[in-house]
Amino acid sequence: MSAALLLLADGRFPAGGHAHSGGAETAVAEGRITDAATLAEFCRGRLHTTGLVAAALAAAATAGADPLALDGAADARTPSPVLRAVSRRLGRQLLRAARAAWPSPALDRLGAARPRGAHQPVVLGVAARAAGLTPLDAARATAYEAVSSPATATVRLLALDPFESAAVLARLGPEVDAVAEAAEAAARRALSEGLDALPAASAPLLDIGAERHAAWPTRLFTS
Amino acid sequence: MHQDHPEVFPQRHTMSASGGGRRALRVGLGGPVGSGKTATVAALCRALRDEVAIGVVTNDIYTREDADFLLRQAVLAPERITAVETGACPHTAIRDDISANLEAVEDLEEQAGPLDLVLLESGGDNLTATFSKGLVDVQIFVIDVAGGDDIPRKGGPGVTTSDLLVVNKVDLAEHVGADLDRMATDAAAQRGGLPTVFTSVARGQGIEPVAAWIRERLARKAAGAA
Ligand SMILES: Nc1nc2c(ncn2[C@@H]2O[C@H](COP(=O)(O)OP(=O)(O)O)[C@@H](O)[C@H]2O)c(=O)[nH]1
Ligand SMILES: [Mg+2]
Numbered sequence: 001m002s003a004a005l006l007l008l009a010d011g012r013f014p015a016g017g018h019a020h021s022g023g024a025e026t027a028v029a030e031g032r033i034t035d036a037a038t039l040a041e042f043c044r045g046r047l048h049t050t051g052l053v054a055a056a057l058a059a060a061a062t063a064g065a066d067p068l069a070l071d072g073a074a075d076a077r078t079p080s081p082v083l084r085a086v087s088r089r090l091g092r093q094l095l096r097a098a099r100a101a102w103p104s105p106a107l108d109r110l111g112a113a114r115p116r117g118a119h120q121p122v123v124l125g126v127a128a129r130a131a132g133l134t135p136l137d138a139a140r141a142t143a144y145e146a147v148s149s150p151a152t153a154t155v156r157l158l159a160l161d162p163f164e165s166a167a168v169l170a171r172l173g174p175e176v177d178a179v180a181e182a183a184e185a186a187a188r189r190a191l192s193e194g195l196d197a198l199p200a201a202s203a204p205l206l207d208i209g210a211e212r213h214a215a216w217p218t219r220l221f222t223s
Numbered sequence: 224m225h226q227d228h229p230e231v232f233p234q235r236h237t238m239s240a241s242g243g244g245r246r247a248l249r250v251g252l253g254g255p256v257g258s259g260k261t262a263t264v265a266a267l268c269r270a271l272r273d274e275v276a277i278g279v280v281t282n283d284i285y286t287r288e289d290a291d292f293l294l295r296q297a298v299l300a301p302e303r304i305t306a307v308e309t310g311a312c313p314h315t316a317i318r319d320d321i322s323a324n325l326e327a328v329e330d331l332e333e334q335a336g337p338l339d340l341v342l343l344e345s346g347g348d349n350l351t352a353t354f355s356k357g358l359v360d361v362q363i364f365v366i367d368v369a370g371g372d373d374i375p376r377k378g379g380p381g382v383t384t385s386d387l388l389v390v391n392k393v394d395l396a397e398h399v400g401a402d403l404d405r406m407a408t409d410a411a412a413q414r415g416g417l418p419t420v421f422t423s424v425a426r427g428q429g430i431e432p433v434a435a436w437i438r439e440r441l442a443r444k445a446a447g448a449a
Contacts, residue, residue, distance in 0.1 A: 012319065012320075014319060014320035014321065014322060015320070015322060016320060016322045016323055017320075018310050018312055018315050018316075018319075018320055019308060019309060019310025019311075019312075019315075019316065019323060020310060021310075089323075089326075092322075092326065093322035093323065093326065096322050096325070097322065153311075156311050156312075219308075220310065220311040221308075221310045221311060222308040222310055222323075
């Protein structure tokens, strides 16, 4: 475990995440998240679907796969246009923070090739590499983000007791680790077998919810 | 008599993907909800738009209301006004994690530029919310007399450190029993010589000193860049 990983995974790392709920705002509004137990179920679902996919993309980027090819693979695995745009916007924001924290030619090249933003997990993977982290580190940070973002947002949306939210995240810890390890293994396979070996799990309700959310006239979170 | 902050255009590390080049003076407008930030932005646009190219970034907490208000008032062409969604936490978006706002400014300059001046309105927040120096060159803090005439005395980062303090809605002073002299004395004591202006923006009064202050900043920036 390295301090650089703690920084990269810190919710206060200035990379734009605070404005996003990871789909929790829709789920709260539609009655799918109502308390700590349903928050845990929501997080578990996100972790094993888009969380796994994002973690594998990040690990592959850290392992040295071509970021632009990974960016295409991320597009193919993100059916919702709204979520594709969100991921690129967060990628652009993360790139800015990462270039300040861990200056590197690889981050500069990615910014030049995708000035409007590459997908966030891809940027995170390249940033992790620039920070001297491992593919498993990148997968961990990404898998953790998949659950921490909705958990943090739910504290604000439902006024959920913050200790309960922290306990949900702690109980999910072993699953987050397991997903990160599976993601790293998939990333290794992708390096030898090609990017099609990356997981493509999806959560249709997250996609549909994100599309609906973007059309709301009033909302607390950007996504 | 007053003095200004010595460091007017601090070094910035915005790490933008696009390159440097000419960029607009960025002025942040912060302050509590309802103090008159949007009204001040609208008045400044009207006062300055024939002299300089202006863009506006609003930070709406959960709607596009401020941007829509400015659009309805037609203070600027629509492509000069953009809104940032701040995710329930307006002070984070202007201070701790400025990336979305930086992007909005850069996109404005790219799409509607070149601009001379970008006004960034924060989502209304409490008295501690100030703009990061990574985001703006100078900041104006807008309070109003109806919020309590003890606000200057209580201080806080917005009141004490903003480059310009605007005390708005002086037309309401007699109705809410606010003592303007006391507010002026307290502000002077808290601000160590930094300027304070009293306005009644909705009545079209007092915006000229604010506009003149911005003109002065623009001139300094031009002189520094030359
Ligand atoms: N009486 C009075 N009302 C004002 C003045 N300036 C703004 N207002 C009103 O105060 C309300 C809030 O103004 P707004 O600019 O939206 O505040 P913001 O939340 O700080 O952006 C609106 O109804 C304005 O019309 C003023 O100088 N005097
Ligand atoms: Mg406003």
